[in-house]
Amino acid sequence: MSWMGRLTQGLAKSTKRLADNITGLATGTLPLDDERLDEIEEALIAADLGPAVAGRIRTRLADQKFAKGIDDAGIRQVVAEEVEAILAPVALPLEIMHRPQVVLVVGVNGSGKTTTIAKLASQWQAGGKSVMLAAGDTFRAAAIAQLKIWADRIGVPIVSGEQGGDAAGLAYDAVKRAMDEGIDLLIIDTAGRLQNKAGLMDELAKIKRVIAKLDPSAPHDVLLVLDATTGQNALSQIAVFGEVAGVTGLVMTKLDGSARGGMLVAAAEKYGLPIHAIGVGEGMDDLQPFDAGEFARALAGVED
Amino acid sequence: MFDSLSERLGGIFERLRGRGALTEIDVRAAMREVRVALLEADVALPVVKDFIENATQRAIGAEVIKSVTPGQQVVKIVNDCLVELLGGEDEPTPLKIAVTPPAVVMMVGLQGSGKTTSSAKLASWLSTRERKKVMMASLDVARPAAQEQLRVLGEQTGIATLPIIAGQTPVQIAERARQSARLQGFDVVVLDTAGRLGIDEELMAEMAAIATATTPDEILLVVDSLTGQDAVNVAAAFKERVALTGVILTRMDGDARGGAALSMRQVTGAPIRFAGVGEKLDALELFDARRVAGRILGMGDIVGLVEKAAANFEAEQAEKMAEKMAKGQFDMDDLRQQLAQMKKMGGLSGLAAMMPGMGAAKKAMDSGAVNPKMLDRMEAIILSMTPKERTKPEILTAKRKIRIANGSGTTVQDVNKVLKMHQEMANVMKRLKKMGGMKGMMKMLAGMGGAGGPEGGAGGEGPGGAIDLGAVGRMFGRPGMGSLPPGFNKFGRK
Numbered sequence: 001m002s003w004m005g006r007l008t009q010g011l012a013k014s015t016k017r018l019a020d021n022i023t024g025l026a027t028g029t030l031p032l033d034d035e036r037l038d039e040i041e042e043a044l045i046a047a048d049l050g051p052a053v054a055g056r057i058r059t060r061l062a063d064q065k066f067a068k069g070i071d072d073a074g075i076r077q078v079v080a081e082e083v084e085a086i087l088a089p090v091a092l093p094l095e096i097m098h099r100p101q102v103v104l105v106v107g108v109n110g111s112g113k114t115t116t117i118a119k120l121a122s123q124w125q126a127g128g129k130s131v132m133l134a135a136g137d138t139f140r141a142a143a144i145a146q147l148k149i150w151a152d153r154i155g156v157p158i159v160s161g162e163q164g165g166d167a168a169g170l171a172y173d174a175v176k177r178a179m180d181e182g183i184d185l186l187i188i189d190t191a192g193r194l195q196n197k198a199g200l201m202d203e204l205a206k207i208k209r210v211i212a213k214l215d216p217s218a219p220h221d222v223l224l225v226l227d228a229t230t231g232q233n234a235l236s237q238i239a240v241f242g243e244v245a246g247v248t249g250l251v252m253t254k255l256d257g258s259a260r261g262g263m264l265v266a267a268a269e270k271y272g273l274p275i276h277a278i279g280v281g282e283g284m285d286d287l288q289p290f291d292a293g294e295f296a297r298a299l300a301g302v303e304d
Numbered sequence: 305m306f307d308s309l310s311e312r313l314g315g316i317f318e319r320l321r322g323r324g325a326l327t328e329i330d331v332r333a334a335m336r337e338v339r340v341a342l343l344e345a346d347v348a349l350p351v352v353k354d355f356i357e358n359a360t361q362r363a364i365g366a367e368v369i370k371s372v373t374p375g376q377q378v379v380k381i382v383n384d385c386l387v388e389l390l391g392g393e394d395e396p397t398p399l400k401i402a403v404t405p406p407a408v409v410m411m412v413g414l415q416g417s418g419k420t421t422s423s424a425k426l427a428s429w430l431s432t433r434e435r436k437k438v439m440m441a442s443l444d445v446a447r448p449a450a451q452e453q454l455r456v457l458g459e460q461t462g463i464a465t466l467p468i469i470a471g472q473t474p475v476q477i478a479e480r481a482r483q484s485a486r487l488q489g490f491d492v493v494v495l496d497t498a499g500r501l502g503i504d505e506e507l508m509a510e511m512a513a514i515a516t517a518t519t520p521d522e523i524l525l526v527v528d529s530l531t532g533q534d535a536v537n538v539a540a541a542f543k544e545r546v547a548l549t550g551v552i553l554t555r556m557d558g559d560a561r562g563g564a565a566l567s568m569r570q571v572t573g574a575p576i577r578f579a580g581v582g583e584k585l586d587a588l589e590l591f592d593a594r595r596v597a598g599r600i601l602g603m604g605d606i607v608g609l610v611e612k613a614a615a616n617f618e619a620e621q622a623e624k625m626a627e628k629m630a631k632g633q634f635d636m637d638d639l640r641q642q643l644a645q646m647k648k649m650g651g652l653s654g655l656a657a658m659m660p661g662m663g664a665a666k667k668a669m670d671s672g673a674v675n676p677k678m679l680d681r682m683e684a685i686i687l688s689m690t691p692k693e694r695t696k697p698e699i700l701t702a703k704r705k706i707r708i709a710n711g712s713g714t715t716v717q718d719v720n721k722v723l724k725m726h727q728e729m730a731n732v733m734k735r736l737k738k739m740g741g742m743k744g745m746m747k748m749l750a751g752m753g754g755a756g757g758p759e760g761g762a763g764g765e766g767p768g769g770a771i772d773l774g775a776v777g778r779m780f781g782r783p784g785m786g787s788l789p790p791g792f793n794k795f796g797r798k
Contacts, residue, residue, distance in 0.1 A: 042349055045343055109416070110416025112415070141457050145453075149448035194558040229538070
């Protein structure tokens with residue numbers, strides 16, 4: 001199935017809701033009056049875009065004079081265009097420019113970091129790159145075991161230590177090994193942490209500092225993994241992880257559920273960080289490059 | 305973003321100050337702001353709509369108590385409605401585990417919502433608080449090492465776990481768990497299931513099958529408090545397939561406003577029983593509707609702050625401090641202890657996030673005007689002093705200060721700031737002593753949490769109270785200084 005298919009399937013509920021909202025109001029071509037605008041705004045809010053961004057899109061729609069009226073498909077099209085305009089500048093894939101390229105993966109607990117790492121590793125390896133993993137989540141019980149199982153399944157080397165060990169030290173060892181062994185891509189897992197835990201956030205900063213001792217340009221990427229079910233708190237996550245860990249890009253997981261991940265739109269507008277990939281399923285190839293147009297159309301329920 | 309709803313409503317109602325009853329027009333205008341506040345707190349849209357309608361009906365015509373602004377009155381009504389909807393002032397009903405053993409508690413939820421950790425926390429809670437003999441079993445055969453994770457957590461908490469047998473299906477494991485719990489005389493068996501998406505038909509059917517096979521006495525839905533608008537879909541999807549009896553809200557120690565709580569409560573109809581409040585395995589609390597309501601409305605978590613402060617302040621330390629204060633001594637080591645205490649409470653920004661009306665301080669911190677790192681730096685400065693210097697800071701000569709600055713990687717100015725701060729704190733401590741020492745201070749803190757603060761108005765418990773930080777400032781002996789202890793403001797500035 002194409003990823004658009006998967007995404008659309010995942011977004012089916014929201015698509016339906018947005019479509020329902022619009023269809024429920026207008027049959028045929030009608031002016032875009034306040035009532036219809038309200039419905040659009042609410043549908044956007046229900047997709048987690050947040051009241052502020054939803055309000056701005058509403059205003060932009062209101063400013064475009066649809067003098068002759070507009071039908072449902074037309075509304076969905078213009079909503080998709082508005083969303084796409086916000087997302088297009090940030091839809092940038094992850095690129096390997098260094099050797100070893102050191103990628104640090106961060107996020108709150110349960111956002112899907114470890115699974116995302118496995119998917120990334122599997123895809124880059126299939127693309128002919130040599131990949132190494134580092135089990136930097138030394139906090140959660142069995143997190144190391146989880147990543148080891150993935151490494152075995154994919155067939156990539158893994159650097160790991162003891163549970164409760166020093167994550168920064170482990171990261172250092174991993175970067176050193178990756179340099180010595182001429183690895184193309186090193187992906188470092190970290191323990192999930194809530195962004196308002198100062199002590200844990202400091203640990204991330206330390207990991208970065210330590211890695212930079214071996215290669216001043218590393219980590220080359222710091223990926224923040226966001227859970228699509230997260231609401232407006234995602235913005236706080238981006239702000240704080242961005243400040244402490246220097247996040248360079250976003251990955252959104254769990255878009256195969258009923259969540260729409262609309263806060264990506266709010267995030268794109270506010271922070272402009274690249275969105276590298278989205279997770280649309282459990283399979284290894286269900287981590288897909290982020291396509292602004294398709295995401296926007298799926299969100300707005302445009303039928304191709 | 306705004307700080308508190310009452311601040312936001314303040315503007316709207318400025319012109320209306322002093323009117324008698326709330327008119328429909330006023331209320332509707334206020335409710336527009338309430339609506340945005342709820343949406344920003346991630347309360348799901350349909351829930352917001354229902355809620356606003358109910359609250360509006362209740363607010364129209366309500367008398368505005370003298371000395372309270374109409375905005376505060378509306379907030380009070382909204383807050384009351386919220387508390388009611390979230391389950392009321394009382395503690396949530398206890399879990400139904402007093403059945404013919406073993407009682408079966410099944411945990412369900414999305415991936416990454418925190419089921420496994422919550423399972424261990426709940427098992428530990430039942431074992432320590434309810435003195436039950438508890439066993440845990442992981443039915444998660446999907447996520448690699450999930451069963452292993454629960455086993456390790458069991459070891460950490462001293463809770464028995466069902467031995468892992470590879471290749472069994474979740475239903476088989478569940479049945480084996482119940483069987484062996486009965487044979488071994490366990491009171492409760494906690495079943496941790498795999499995370500699943502509401503739209504994944506296969507896994508949802510599996511969950512229903514487990515429920516049918518084990519007839520759980522409690523089926524608890526574990527929900528991440530960071531959840532956004534999707535909360536309603538999740539709640540509806542799970543409710544459709546199993547008879548949910550309660551909700552556990554995880555990650556309430558984060559800075560999310562936790563609107564998902566309201567959505568969950570509304571859609572499932574099941575009570576929210578517990579809140580997960582930290583990484584540690586004892587970080588599980590009974591759900592407190594009052595506190596969460598305040599947080600959703602952006603009123604801060606004053607009660608939480610007070611409790612956190614109280615719990616963190618080890619009694620022993622307090623005793624020692626009180627003793628020293630009684631003698632009018634407060635040396636650099638005491639200052640360091642204070643700093644460590646602040647760090648424990650989550651640093652300045654952690655504290656700030658819990659306080660209402662802390663926007664300014666938070667902004668100052670974000671903008672770098674008050675550097676959160678300063679706690680570390682101050683500690684480093686103190687640690688670079690000799691023991692003698694710490695007890696008698698007055699012996700510090702310019703030469704010594706240069707040594708300390710070099711040793712701690714700071715400047716002499718920084719060292720001077722710490723000394724100045726110590727001086728001011730020592731003065732405050734002396735003043736505090738007159739007021740009854742540390743215990744008196746904690747009492748004041750506790751009193752403040754219950755009441756609405758200086759602006760709470762006649763209502764007393766007025767959630768309308770934009771509790772100004774001056775209260776805390778005053779408590780530390782300095783009005784209008786935010787939550788920062790004396791001297792911090794000076795130090796913070798660059």
